[in-house]
Amino acid sequence: MATRTIRFKLYALLSLPIVALIALWTFVTGYLVGDLFELRQATTLYDRVSAPAIALTTEMQNERKFSAAALSKSGSQPEELSEVRERTDKAVSEFRTRVTSLEATSIIGPELDASIKQVMGEVGRLRAIRRDVDGRVSSRLQAVQAFSRITDTIYRLQDKLVTVPEIGLYQQAIGLQRIAHARDLMSREDSLISSAVLAGALTHDEYEAIEVIAPNRWLLFSEGMAVLDGELRGPFEELLSSPRHGRITEFEKQIIETSRLPRDRGSWQAAAAEVGGEMDQLLITRAKLLNDRADDAAGGIIAKIIIAGGLGLAAILGAMILSARLGRGLAEELGSLRLAALDLAEARLPQVVERLRKGESVNVETEAPPIPTTGTTLEITDVGRAFSTVQRTAVEAAVGEARLRQGFNRVFRNLARRNQSLVQRQLVQLDSMQRKTTQPEALEDLYRLDHLTTRMRRQSEGLVILSGATAGRTWRTPVSLMDVVRAAVAEVEDYQRIVVPPLPEARLTGSATADVTHLLAELLENATVFSPPTTPVNVRGETVGRGYVLEIEDRGLGLQDMEREGINERLATPPEFDVADSEQLGLFVVSQLAARHGIKVTLSRSPFGGTTAVVLIPRTVLAEPETQEASAVRALE
Template identity: 35%
Template sequence: MKLFRMTARLRPRSVRAKIVALLMLPIVSLMALWSFAAVTTVAAIGDTERAKDVNSELLAPVAEFVTALQAERTAAMRYAARRSETGLDELRADQQSTDDAVKALREGLNSSSSDAALIDTGLPDRLDTLEADFSGLATLRAETTGSGAKDAVTTGYTKYSTVIDHAFAVTGALTSEQGTDATSEARVVLELSRVRDAVAREQALLAAATASGTLGKEQYARFVGAVATQRELLKPAVADLKDEHRPAYEVLLKSDSYTTLAEVEDRVTDAGPGPVSAAVIQGWGSSSEAVLKGLREAETDAGTGAAAKADAFGWDTLGASGVAVVLGLVGVLLSLLVSVGVGRGLIVELLDLRNSALEVAGRRLPQAMRRLHAGQGVDIDAEAPMRRLAGDELAQVGTALTAVQRAALKAASERAELLSGISGVYVSLARRSQVLLHRQLDLLSVMERRQQEQQNHAELYDLYRVDYLATRMRRHSESLLILSGIAPGRGWRDPIALSDILRAAVAEIEDATRVQIWAAPRVSLTGGSVADVIHLLAELVENAAAFSPPSTKVELRAARLRDGILVEVEDSGFGMNEEAMADANRKIQSEKVDLLDAKQIGLIVVNRLAGRQGLRVELRQSTNGGVAAAVFIPENLIRDDMPAHHEASSDGLTPATASALIQQRRQ
């Protein structure tokens, strides 16, 4: 439930937001894919740059150190087997080369920007071991070439080879960062490095044997092992190289130097341990140097040299990912432009459609309705010209709205014509009824005067009752005129006292004796408002009497306020629920009334009268359980001067008083 509510809150509210979300979803997805390709490409560029840095700062110096140390090992073995000035000079020259390589490697380690632990978790320990080997070179040299050293050849060979193995361990850890597309696989290059070291070991062992004239059993075993390692690794490793790096090795394998090298290896192997004759090792020196040089050059081209030449922004690095990044960026931009264009056009069309609908609903249609209610004609074709059903769905929606507007105008026009006809019927019936009622009232007046002269009180009372009924009938006919929007013919020119107005209103209902009129303020109302106020109060008093028990009283009282007079009609009936009360007040206070509503026509009459005189009428719950109707008469209808003929107010309403009021209203 919480997830549903959160989703509902995040859901776009406006059409603009929904369209933007709908159009942005594929763009965001495309941008995510493009970002992934871009990040991958940038990572490849970074890997290439980092590999180049590792190659230049660490791998290349390590390879140079291994090459120098291999040469020093050969010279040290030769000098340890037979000491001579020439051998010592060669050894010192190789030692200087090794020292230079150590210095370059240390500078690379110090200037390297790569974290050794991030390259390989075991690399820091391997570098520490190699650093310890650097510090122990002096001791190693002393043990190998010192005048008192015993078994110098075996000891030197073992320790030099151990240092070289430590260097290869560092190389193996570093090759995890050497994986650029420009180089061959790091494993293959490392195997070829070990092939070159195997040849260098053969060279060192035979150099010692040549110098001493004898190849010992241990030296022979190591020589045979080096040969086996070299031959086992070389050809399979060459086959695994990239195509552009393989030719250099293939040329070397087919060269005379390598052929001679293999022949010497075979002769030494076949001869076994013991004295070394010149015939057995004939051609070894030049062939071994040439093979070592060729292996070194080919290894450099396939590994460190290729890495140094790698272009971080070249095709080998970027390749398809670079093309994907460029095409993806173009696709994102095109999608963004198309989406913005389509979305903006769609939003503009929707806004125009919304504005048009709001204009029709808020201005044009209400104005046309007001003209129709006022009895003016409306040209439907001019107000809502019909459009052809063409274009896209939005245009069709606009056409549908126009059709709805035309239907509403047509219905309102027909309703206005119907109301106009009904109003005409109301007026015709009311006029005819008024003529007959005036004649009836005149006849009743003659009969009342005759009975007064004869002092026949019983007959006179019955005539008064008939007079009440005729007066009510006349009020109902006047209601028809009021509903039709026509003012009744009756009226006063002079101000009338408020108390007389209250009595006159009570005199127009059947149960006038049930109404208790409380003392009214000594003020009068302007003559132009008297008829409407009497009629309005009569409707409210009659309604109160009709919807309350016959045994109860209806109270009519008035009070002077600062800005007008408040008249209240209160009954002790059964009351109204809140919904019925709100509906009645809406009918009384609404600016628009429905003449076709046959229910509570009296409230519609009250609405028309209150609107014409500027009165405010409201129904509310009474404190005794019934309904109280409050009528506020504004100050502009009130006069504080009392008419000279005004009689004293009373709480009751006698037949004589009622007759006097009726006679007064007939004037």
């Protein structure tokens, strides 16, 4: 096959499927099949979620009424309340069983699942609500409101269950939801008024609650009735225009206008029970009728699917076969290129860079072979060649950078070694001059010059450390940690401010003495530089379980939390030296020396507002304690 462009193959791959699928199958699946599934889903949701939720609401309403009545009576709880609670518990169990069934969980989405969990969470408060009712901790209004919070959660769940795609069915379902919610508001009124009849009067809070509930109930009834069609609305209109519902409305108006129960108190309970029962039955039958309509609509959609699917099947199959052939070839080419690119980016180049960092030699020809391209698509072949070029360029750049870095390191090391030699000779000369001089003023000047030269030696050692080599100074025998601290203090310009009390006895191994001295000198230098010249820098030390801890505390302005965290991270994980970051050479030197001997350096906030550098020297760097015999011999010497 001749080499083709990727545009040609994509057009050939997508032209026929787009025409066929958009013209035929997209119409079928996008509208008809989607509507069918949504209607079937709505039916399943009604059976598995909505129906048990309605039953649970009814039982909650009954228990709400009986609980309010129980709070209006003195003495023990009536037996009827226990029976109502048993029915409520059964409704809760049935609701939980249905919503957690396999059929329900397979169609419940995240939003609906969250609403179901909210319902179960509110239902979980039943035990506390009942306990408050039994203990007469709650008032009638509080009990009614507690149960109403549960039913409100159920109604919010019911609102999300209205998912039918057909706009007419959707409007009818919303109308029924409004009427059902109005029925719940009437049940709340019934609970408050019936219990108040038993007690003999309404409380002020109960009156205010009824004053809010009644208008909302009328509004929900009117909104629900406005969207229902004649078949669904007719029975409700008959009930709402009946004398029995008129008595309910008249009672509500009397209570709102007079702020007290009407004289004919006994008529309310009978009217409310009669109207409530009829409305519950109407809601059940109307919901069943609406569900049957959804099933009928689904049957019509199935017929449309069969007709449209049969007409477009041949074209769709042909398009899919051609798309599969072209797509398979293109996918294989892109897959091979993808694997080669991933291998380059995730394996080969990182390995080359790691080897270069370790100082190993790398052969560009061996490590950067051309990426094989066996495809027939022109653009993919070009991309493969471009990856090969990029790979070779990257490896050559990495090799060049490694050589440049090695060259810089050699320059640093050579210059530092030369400076070290000169500074060491200067120190020897100064020591000789100090021994020969007896004049105090000249001796003081020589001491000052000796101190300055010691600092110069530390700077030279810092350059050696930057180059990756060791400082050069070594001790064959262990050295007292107190002497190490004093040597570090001597390398600091403002050494007079450093306060070093006697430290607990400890000794460093000879191989670590020079590095630890340099590390402490850098930290002491920072403490004196970044604190007022009139404040002291305190050094403390103690033996701990994991080794020996030295604390260097200054009384400066301290560091910001983010800045201190960044420095601690660099101290814990020494970064690769960056020539551009020359302002923090001391920090880099400290991190390198600490990593070399397993020392942990951490900066923290000082109680005085400054910074405390905590240096944990591990036991591997500490020498064994000096024996009494050796100490005595050394004292005699």
